[in-house]
Amino acid sequence: MDDYLPWAAQCAGTAFLASSLCVAALGAVLLLVRRWPWCSCHVCRAYLTGSWARDFANLGDWYAHLLRDSPTATVHVHVLGCTVTANPANVEYMLRTNFDNFPKGAAFAALLGDLLGRGIFNVDGGAWRHQRKMASLELGSVAVRSYAYKIIAQEVEACLLPVLADAAGTGAVIDLQDVFRRFAFDTICKISFGLDPGCLDRDMPMSELADAFDTATRLCAMRGAAASPLLWRAKRLLNVGSERQLRKAIKLVDELAAAMIRERRKLGVAGSHDLLSRFMASSAENNAADDDDTYLRDIVVSFLLAGRDTVSSALTTLFMLLSKNPAVAAAMRAEAAGGGDDPVTYDRLKGLHYTHAALYENMRLFPPVQFDSKFCAGDDVLPDGTYVAGGTRVTYHPYAMGRMPRIWGADHDAFRPDRWLTGPGGAFAPESLYRYPVFQAGLRVCLGKELAVTEMKAVAVAVVRAFDVEVVGEGGSAACAPKFVPGLTASISGGLPVRIRRVRN
Numbered sequence: 001m002d003d004y005l006p007w008a009a010q011c012a013g014t015a016f017l018a019s020s021l022c023v024a025a026l027g028a029v030l031l032l033v034r035r036w037p038w039c040s041c042h043v044c045r046a047y048l049t050g051s052w053a054r055d056f057a058n059l060g061d062w063y064a065h066l067l068r069d070s071p072t073a074t075v076h077v078h079v080l081g082c083t084v085t086a087n088p089a090n091v092e093y094m095l096r097t098n099f100d101n102f103p104k105g106a107a108f109a110a111l112l113g114d115l116l117g118r119g120i121f122n123v124d125g126g127a128w129r130h131q132r133k134m135a136s137l138e139l140g141s142v143a144v145r146s147y148a149y150k151i152i153a154q155e156v157e158a159c160l161l162p163v164l165a166d167a168a169g170t171g172a173v174i175d176l177q178d179v180f181r182r183f184a185f186d187t188i189c190k191i192s193f194g195l196d197p198g199c200l201d202r203d204m205p206m207s208e209l210a211d212a213f214d215t216a217t218r219l220c221a222m223r224g225a226a227a228s229p230l231l232w233r234a235k236r237l238l239n240v241g242s243e244r245q246l247r248k249a250i251k252l253v254d255e256l257a258a259a260m261i262r263e264r265r266k267l268g269v270a271g272s273h274d275l276l277s278r279f280m281a282s283s284a285e286n287n288a289a290d291d292d293d294t295y296l297r298d299i300v301v302s303f304l305l306a307g308r309d310t311v312s313s314a315l316t317t318l319f320m321l322l323s324k325n326p327a328v329a330a331a332m333r334a335e336a337a338g339g340g341d342d343p344v345t346y347d348r349l350k351g352l353h354y355t356h357a358a359l360y361e362n363m364r365l366f367p368p369v370q371f372d373s374k375f376c377a378g379d380d381v382l383p384d385g386t387y388v389a390g391g392t393r394v395t396y397h398p399y400a401m402g403r404m405p406r407i408w409g410a411d412h413d414a415f416r417p418d419r420w421l422t423g424p425g426g427a428f429a430p431e432s433l434y435r436y437p438v439f440q441a442g443l444r445v446c447l448g449k450e451l452a453v454t455e456m457k458a459v460a461v462a463v464v465r466a467f468d469v470e471v472v473g474e475g476g477s478a479a480c481a482p483k484f485v486p487g488l489t490a491s492i493s494g495g496l497p498v499r500i501r502r503v504r505n
């Protein structure tokens with residue numbers, strides 16, 4: 001009898017758990033059936049069946065095709081409850097004129113909330129305004145800018161160029177995307193936290209944080225691509241599949257971010273110019289409640305997201321395009337050669353208009369953030385006449401916008417840096433950010449734009465001066481249609497295999 005009781009209790013427990021799971025699963029199915037917006041229009045059918053993939057390498061190419069065909073440059077994907085636009089007037093309306101009606105919204109905050117917490121990317125209203133004010137003060141300060149440039153220049157000279165020189169010496173094929181991701185990760189960690197993960201050391205160690213961060217951003221992006229949020233919510237509730245993996249990755253990110261914050265506290269923040277120290281110091285001065293570890297953890301994660309994959313994505317596609325357009329690489333080399341062989345200073349970097357134009361032209365065709373969504377709070381009508389119901393999503397699509405003949409003319413698919421050199425004396429002339437929202441635009445325009453452009457220019461100039469980069473394998477063919485991995489920032493599936501040669505002077 002004594003043995004029988006625990007056995008019976010165990011059976012009853014298992015039966016209870018199994019029936020709870022069945023009820024939860026049934027509830028999820030019923031909710032799905034009730035709330036999933038069915039639609040059989042050709043766009044929704046192609047989205048749901050994946051038939052778009054027969055004709056297009058990437059979802060973004062399919063959207064670009066649909067948006068080019070649309071008289072208003074706006075389409076609806078009903079099953080996603082989403083309006084997608086490539087119309088600059090609509091973009092300006094969402095990001096500036098009627099900004100308050102297009103917040104990130106609760107749905108977006110839920111998608112990324114487990115990873116980003118209450119960091120600047122994931123909040124609206126007062127919490128966003130407060131962090132934006134602090135971040136723009138820090139990123140705009142002369143002290144932080146010159147500290148950042150010093151880090152970038154050191155990282156290029158001491159880490160990036162030696163890795164490329166090794167590859168040139170051995171003739172080995174290397175994955176340039178991986179090299180740039182390591183470079184960008186080390187650089188943003190040093191600028192943001194004053195700590196060096198050493199990913200670009202000669203033996204190319206794997207960083208646990210970089211790895212966990214990759215997994216977490218990829219799985220969060222998968223949540224966003226699901227036809228209904230109920231799918232990932234049910235998986236999260238049951239802690240199964242991709243949601244279980246995501247929880248594990250976020251736990252690791254949390255532990256490593258906490259270690260970073262502890263280390264920073266131990267080293268002391270006085271006199272340090274990295275962003276975390278500056279946030280810690282000014283939070284402590286202004287508002288003691290801000291100095292808590294969760295707030296600082298969210299800042300750490302936001303800056304990693306902001307500054308790592310964006311920069312490496314743009315550098316990767318730039319060298320892919322240069323490999324196919326050697327005349328552009330030669331023109332960049334000639335421009336940089338003007339100042340002799342010494343490393344290019346910050347001031348001289350600013351005057352390199354052709355290189356600046358090549359970078360912008362690259363990001364027109366391959367923006368690191370290919371699309372960005374806002375939540376329409378109340379019913380609205382966009383400037384092109386499109387009605388948007390309150391509670392639905394509106395996505396503006398920089399990748400498609402860079403491929404619109406009505407914005408860029410008939411040669412929109414040509415890589416032509418000189419289209420940007422229309423200022424006095426052939427100087428770089430910026431385009432309206434609403435036509436080129438690569439760094440977003442309006443009230444939430446990217447705060448790291450100047451820093452990112454400086455970093456990318458410094459890398460581009462140093463690499464083209466010393467090396468020829470040739471893309472090999474399928475990516476090396478004349479066609480320039482990389483396949484991207486779905487994610488928050490664009491990365492090329494399979495990486496970018498290249499062969500490096502020293503430039504003969």
Ligand code: HEM
Nearest residue numbers: 132306307310311314368369438439440444446447448452
């Ligand atoms: C090529 C490089 C970069 C690109 C293309 C880029 C693009 C963007 C885009 C599209 C957004 C809007 C995201 C959204 O609201 O969902 C954004 C926001 C932001 N970016 Fe960047 N970014 C780059 C580099 C950086 C760097 C290096 C930093 C900082 C070190 C940075 C800091 C920020 C911050 C703090 C925001 C949030 C602004 C706000 O919500 O008010 N970015 N960026």
